[in-house]
Amino acid sequence: MHVTIDGAQVRTMRRSPGFTGARFAREVGILPSTLNRVKRNRGPAASTAHKIGAALDVAPRDFAEAISRIPA
Numbered sequence: 902m903h904v905t906i907d908g909a910q911v912r913t914m915r916r917s918p919g920f921t922g923a924r925f926a927r928e929v930g931i932l933p934s935t936l937n938r939v940k941r942n943r944g945p946a947a948s949t950a951h952k953i954g955a956a957l958d959v960a961p962r963d964f965a966e967a968i969s970r971i972p973a
Contacts, residue, residue, distance in 0.1 A: 906950055908940040914957050929956045 915925045926933040929952045939945050
């Protein structure tokens, strides 16, 4: 099963703690190419969405809500 995640929101949330794309992918346990697909809005597998959510401390379904809580 694949899910829909807004890649721009993932990118913004990932940058908030200062992660580069490659470092974030390592921390999450996914390939950088997988992260690039997410950023281009090519829906990841549900397991990947859960890994990204866990690394960002949000549930995948809450990405849109979580983005508004990150200080600019």
